[in-house]
Amino acid sequence: MTATRPMILPLPGNEALAASLAGTAGAELGRVTVRHFPDGETYVKIESSVEGREVVLACTLHRPDDKVLPLAFVAATARELGAAGVGLVAPYLAYMRQDRRFRAGEGITSTYFARLLSTAVAWIVTVDPHLHRRTNLREIYSIPTTVGHAAPLLSEWIAERVQRPVLVGPDAESAQWVNAVAGAAGAPSVVLEKVRHGDRDVEVKLPDMDRWREHTPVLIDDIISTAGTMIETVRRLRRSGFAAPVCIGVHPVFAPGAYEELLESGAREVVTCNTIPHVSNGIDVVPLLARGLTDQLARLAPQ
Numbered sequence: 001m002t003a004t005r006p007m008i009l010p011l012p013g014n015e016a017l018a019a020s021l022a023g024t025a026g027a028e029l030g031r032v033t034v035r036h037f038p039d040g041e042t043y044v045k046i047e048s049s050v051e052g053r054e055v056v057l058a059c060t061l062h063r064p065d066d067k068v069l070p071l072a073f074v075a076a077t078a079r080e081l082g083a084a085g086v087g088l089v090a091p092y093l094a095y096m097r098q099d100r101r102f103r104a105g106e107g108i109t110s111t112y113f114a115r116l117l118s119t120a121v122a123w124i125v126t127v128d129p130h131l132h133r134r135t136n137l138r139e140i141y142s143i144p145t146t147v148g149h150a151a152p153l154l155s156e157w158i159a160e161r162v163q164r165p166v167l168v169g170p171d172a173e174s175a176q177w178v179n180a181v182a183g184a185a186g187a188p189s190v191v192l193e194k195v196r197h198g199d200r201d202v203e204v205k206l207p208d209m210d211r212w213r214e215h216t217p218v219l220i221d222d223i224i225s226t227a228g229t230m231i232e233t234v235r236r237l238r239r240s241g242f243a244a245p246v247c248i249g250v251h252p253v254f255a256p257g258a259y260e261e262l263l264e265s266g267a268r269e270v271v272t273c274n275t276i277p278h279v280s281n282g283i284d285v286v287p288l289l290a291r292g293l294t295d296q297l298a299r300l301a302p303q
Contacts, residue, residue: 006297007050008089009078011059011071016277017286018058021089024290027056034070044073051082054297056089057121062253062276064094064113072120087123087296089289091275092251096130114140123299125292127275127285128222128250132173146295148288150250150273151177155184157271157283158218162246166215168237170194170204170229178220188212194229204232206240216268217245224249224272227258234265244268252278 007030010018022029030048037043055078059071075086095113098106114137117124123144129137137145158165158181167189169178175191182189190212193205209217217237219230230247237245245267252259252272259280262270274281 004053006054006056006293007048008056008058009046009048009050009074011057011067011074013277014058014060017060017089017091017274020286021056021058021289021293024286025293027293030055032074034074042070042073044070044077046074046077046081050078052084054300055083055086056293057086058089060091060276061094062092062251068113068116068120072116075120085122085300087125087293088117088121089125089293091127091273091285091289092253093124093126093129097132099133111140115142118142123296125289125296127273127288130223144296144299146292148285148292150275150283150285150288151181152184153273153283153285153288154220154248154250155181157248158185158187158246162216162218164215165218165246166190166209166212168192168217168219168233168245170219170221170233174221177222181220187218188215192229192233204229204236206233206236209237209240209242213242216243218248219245219267220248222249223251223253224262224270225253225258226255227262230267231262231265234262234267238266246271248272248283249280251275252280254278 006027008018008022008027009030009032012034019029033045035043078086095110098109101108118141125146127148128150165187167178167182167187169175169191171194178189190207219233234245247267247270249272270280271282272278272280273283273285275285
């Protein structure tokens with residue numbers, strides 16, 4: 001074991017991610033303690049020596065409001081203890097959806113969150129951030145970022161496990177991504193027309209799918225939160241006589257009760273990437289993250 005190896009520190013709840021990442025990337029797994037005082041304030045202590053080391057924080061950022069302050073404190077502690085640098089591997093990157101001011105007086109929180117993280121760490125590795133009205137993370141992040149893409153992993157999973165699939169995308173904006181997954185899986189694809197009336201009120205219109213009636217529908221989306229679109233689509237497909245659909249998501253955010261409701265709606269199976277720990281995890285993105293981590297560390301290495 002040499003002092004030049006990077007050290008990965010898991011924030012609470014990210015221990016499995018950190019261990020897998022350390023093993024895949026050839027890094028050392030360190031220890032950090034994070035707890036709360038009776039008054040609710042956060043206590044942090046890095047149990048491993050970080051002096052002269054590149055430190056990598058492992059912390060997926062669903063439910064971010066409870067995580068960002070401890071993350072910032074651990075990063076600051078590592079720097080004060082002599083770390084050569086501090087970066088972040090966050091399989092799920094939060095606060096990407098509010099990317100414009102939809103109503104007067106609203107905050108554009110994706111921009112504010114990016115500023116905050118850009119001051120806490122020196123670089124970020126993530127998977128498929130929700131770039132809706134933006135083309136890349138450089139528009140809001142002032143630090144280097146590496147983005148892994150899960151589409152090839154989804155294609156591989158579908159090709160191996162679903163006979164005669166037809167891929168179904170949630171809306172027109174997903175068409176390019178869905179078509180790429182379908183092409184690599186050797187499957188046809190269709191895209192829904194979606195109108196969102198509220199957080200849980202979604203209207204979907206199915207295109208003409210009669211030609212695919214003997215196929216298994218595979219619904220895919222980058223984020224499954226309320227699952228409203230998938231639930232409505234599953235019900236419509238089942239009423240139309242299609243086989244029970246397979247539902248696949250990259251990020252299993254899942255609002256309370258959403259996963260159970262999706263299964264109860266008639267889905268055959270719900271499978272997600274392990275960007276967020278969940279019982280539905282079935283597609284491993286750690287190799288993507290390890291490659292991104294290796295790229296960031298190579299950028300920092302002395303020439």
